[in-house]
Ligand code: KG4
């Protein structure tokens with residue numbers, strides 16, 4: 001099989017609707033990517049009012065926007081002209097598939113007839129983990145494209161996407177060049193921190209994972225967002241806590257626990273710190289700007305200390321020379337700087353480019369590329385959403 005593949009990638013697991021078109025080449029030995037189009041449409045402004053992601057609304061927004069974004073990525077990639085003829089039989093199949101999404105069916109068939117028949121080798125689609133209604137709408141969209149174009153589908157794990165997002169070199173300013181593979185050595189340790197996950201994953205080889213620790217309750221991003229609410233910050237609280245914390249000073253009366261710091265394993269717990277933060281906030285004058293900043297700083301520091309201690313211990317125990325930190329919370333400057341400072345000399349830290357830390361479809365295309373090389377292509381009828389898909393059960 002040729003290693004050169006052109007991929008359309010789709011991501012809808014949470015509150016970002018994203019589609020990319022990329023060329024990938026070089027295989028496992030020397031991967032390279034060129035991005036022809038990459039669009040992320042965030043629904044944050046809609047979910048803000050609810051203080052978090054509202055699944056039914058996320059699904060509706062994905063359904064509305066997917067056909068629109070598809071047209072946009074084609075035009076961004078310079079793919080124009082409408083030479084695609086969808087037969088009545090294909091339309092009937094698509095209508096059955098999109099029975100519950102009549103609006104998406106109408107928009108999609110209209111859009112498709114304005115686009116050329118693409119030369120993609122595969123369509124990569126996130127099938128889990130994530131919010132099931134949101135995942136499903138992306139999946140039926142991808143299946144409809146499969147009917148219209150006859151292009152095979154590759155199911156992609158969202159967390160594998162986050163992990164592999166570091167394969168785009170973050171030192172390259174305005175381009176999406178691939179990382180040099182000398183900086184990526186197995187076994188690699190990966191700290192995956194997002195709104196729904198907090199995991200320490202050992203990557204023994206390409207696409208081979210062992211989860212060595214995870215949160216027993218809330219994810220780090222979730223804790224940031226909940227503490228954001230205590231501070232009356234808009235959803236998502238993570239980035240806002242981070243900027244507030246950068247102005248804060250430590251104070252004796254503002255202190256929070258470091259949960260499970262000495263638990264002796266690689267698991268985490270962040271719900272206790274959120275509860276402690278709530279009690280602490282009731283004792284303090286939370287209208288005072290300097291107290292609010294100290295509060296944010298203490299929370300960010302407590303979380304970082306726990307992540308740092310456990311990750312560095314695992315790095316040593318498993319003899320890893322490559323540390324990957326990925327997922328939305330990997331956008332946090334304090335966490336990044338703390339790891340850079342504490343990392344032993346023998347290890348290399350790989351972080352995603354800032355805009356690839358939070359949800360995007362480019363990372364799904366990258367993971368899809370390696371899955372395609374490994375032959376993990378599925379019949380459309382076999383593809384289902386798995387909201388709890390664990391990385392090591394690939
Ligand atoms: O990976 P992601 O976009 O979506 C999930 O798969 O969950 O991660 C979103 C999470 C949110 O909880 C958000 O608050 C957090 O990432 N986040 C941050 C920062 N930027 C995003 N947390 C802390 N500091 C940041 N700068």
Ligand code: ZN
Nearest residue numbers: 194328358359
């Ligand atoms: Zn994510």
